[in-house]
Amino acid sequence: MFRIKVSDRDRVTPIQSLVTNLLSLLAALVAVGVIFMVCGVNPFFAISKIFMGSFGSMYGFKETITKAIPLVLIGGGLTLAFRAKFWNIGAEGQLLMGAIFGAWVGLTWGDSLPSFVIVPLMFAAGFLGGALCGLVPAFLKIKFAINEVISTLMLNYICAEFLTLLIVGPWKGKTRFGFPGTDNLPDGAILGVISGSRIHYATLVLALISVVILTIIVYRSRFGYEVRVIGENPEAGRYAGIDFFKTSMVIMLISGGLAGFAGVGEVAGIHHYLGYPASISSGYGFTAIIVAWLAKLNPIYAIVSGVFFAGILVGGDAIQMSLGLPAATVQIVNGTLLVFLIMGDFFIKNKVTIQRSAVVDS
């Protein structure tokens, strides 16, 4: 007889951790392949199409970087929140609120102020918008013990409806011929792109700087230490006199604010006007959750995992067009990857050995 023995691992080397994660990803791709097969799609064709679509051509790669920008920004912010076990599922709403605030600044003062003034102003406004949207659940959690998963999610819906309300009503542009959406932002408020692509470099640089600063905060500052204590051992944190209210508020200020940055980037760098919520963010807030998880809650790794998942988004668009699959396909891929990643965590934390159990003589 064989039996499976599970015991705690004493030490985990970075190599073990990396190999396990890569194996998890591989296993997830196999599972996705099986799902594709069941749904009547050739799995090898579909999966190779996903990666060829995103990393196989110059055009695809540029698109991947474009989509990685919001994912790195939001995913980086989420690593901080998740470290404190603050489950911010509301990045989608925070992104939209950032887009609303940024677009408002751009539309109001874009004509009268020079570009080097208006762009930073828009980002500042976007940060504020996202942060405000993020502070509400933090406040509710500490003061009223409201589960943040619920409150952030409810705010997602509220923000999306609020944005729609603005673009069909008071903010509807004169140049849209009655269709919902604001007018285009003035030229000065539009972000420059690397020629031949849609990569808005201002936001890209902002994203990279943000995750570097976040990494320093998490590993080198007192605040980062407090965040980790709250997440790993809240009892100890209470005895150590950590101010849970202040720390949670700052965490969500940063996490929400970064999502707000991403919102400004999408509006000012890609769309150039405020449209329907689903067009401004194609689920970046949710995909970023997996980005943060794959990054092992280390902000700097969010760059790698952000690019990886941006690749899946771009590749997902490619197979949608060529195989006629629905947009939800990408969600299956993402969800399956996430399941296998958390399964992989089990093998990182525990040592699993299969032993031949000794036959007991009677």
Add this chain to the structure above:
Amino acid sequence: MVAGTPLLLGTVGEVICERSGILNLGVEGVMSLGAVVAFIVTYTTGNPWFGLLAAIAAGMVISLIHAFASVTLQANQVVSGLALTMIGLGLSGMLGKPYVGKPLAVKMNDVAIPWLCDIPVVGAVFFRQTPFFYMAILLALVAWFFLERTRLGIKVRATGEHPRAAETQGVNVTFVRYACVMIGGGFSAMAGAHLSTSYSKSWIEGMTAGRGWIVIALTIFALWNPGKAIGGAFLFGGIFVLQYLLQPLGISPNFLAMLPYGATLFILILIGLGDQRKLSAPAQLGEPYKRGER
């Protein structure tokens, strides 16, 4: 009444699941999958009851993902539940693609309870309803009786409150938690089946519209009690319907669409303002249980 039915079904399922100590955030995904499976099977077989059974089976099977990750692998239940939602929404979108916009020839017929349905006003509201409505009420009462008044129910509750003590009393914690997660999944899928074969008789992507998340809030609102879930679910159902009633008054439809979500937050704040000790969440909710650990 009709709008509250899926909320009630989902909430009862989530109450059972959470009482055993497992937080399942996958309700939205399972509900959506239940809706699409029920629609497809009803569409092909022409019998909504087959659709319902298939949906329940699908909901239970897909919930195994969450049970395996959170019970056997002791993974983080928040993340695992979110993953389940993504998979459920994704699968339902993929499976349902060919069926978008197709009308259902047959639907769950309303059932009128003899005599009682003839009572003016009240009769039509309470006793001439879809079978889902009666099932939801009945199941909520059965679930209440099961959890509060039976030995098995005590085992479930003990698993959620103090799994170690439960295990020393001979309760198989792993089995109970698996079973409760699967039952919860079946309930959620049933709620989805109601949406696609009775409430709207069609399938579109995103038709669950956040009901799965409201269910999780309602579970808190009902203080983990299936009996109290009845009141909560129909209160929220009323808010969903209110949107359409208020629309002719010239209020922006987008503003009204915020109502259910805003109301959820508002009610949670009211609960938060009250006595925290009355919030009797299962003590070990969300905590993985590791055998043989002191």
